[in-house]
Amino acid sequence: MKHLFSLPALLLASAAAFAHGGDDHGSKPPPAATTALPRLEAHTELFELVARLDVNELSLMIDRYASNEPLLNASVELESGGRKAKAAFHADSGSYEVDDKAFLTLLATPGEHALVITVRAGAEADLLDGVLHVTAAGEQTDVHAGHGQGRSPWLWAGLAAPLIAAAAWWRRRSLRRSVFKGGLA
Helix, strand or coil: CCCCCCHHHHHHHHHHHHHHCCCCCCCCCCCCCECCCCEEEEECCCEEEEEEECCCCEEEEEEECCCCCECCCCEEEEEECCEEEEEEEECCCCEEEECCHHHHHHHHCCEEEEEEEEEEECCEEEEEEEEEEECCCCCCECCCCCCCCCCCHHHHHHHHHHHHHHHHHHHHHHHHHHHHCCCCC
């Protein structure tokens, strides 16, 4: 019986898959590391928010938790490390922004900063809290961390195929030898 693939061809294919790295990116260069901006996400039964610390401001997007409707013109106050700051509403972007330099300096120091955010919208009021994680200046976060560390399923299939083919060939060879020697009835 003829084999569709020879053992050397399968070994060559698996070696090519291993050398390629097992990914599907072809010859594209690896993605560059980026500096991630510190973020905080929090929600209660009434409101949810996403805060992002940039160089000149802390911006917050706040909406109603049940409907995802943006919360406009609310009163927003933040507290962290014994300091307080008010967030101003910006109608053009629908976001709230803190530009208090002392407050931003506190939040910009590397470490974990517990934040308590008071939100008042008409008769509704709620406290949201969370932790803002800030890395050291210049420290980069690779958005593809671990990429290429694990091997793709195609690589494992490429490595397993020749082993399975070799095992099948060895088994068939062993059976033929035992038949020719009169081992099977």
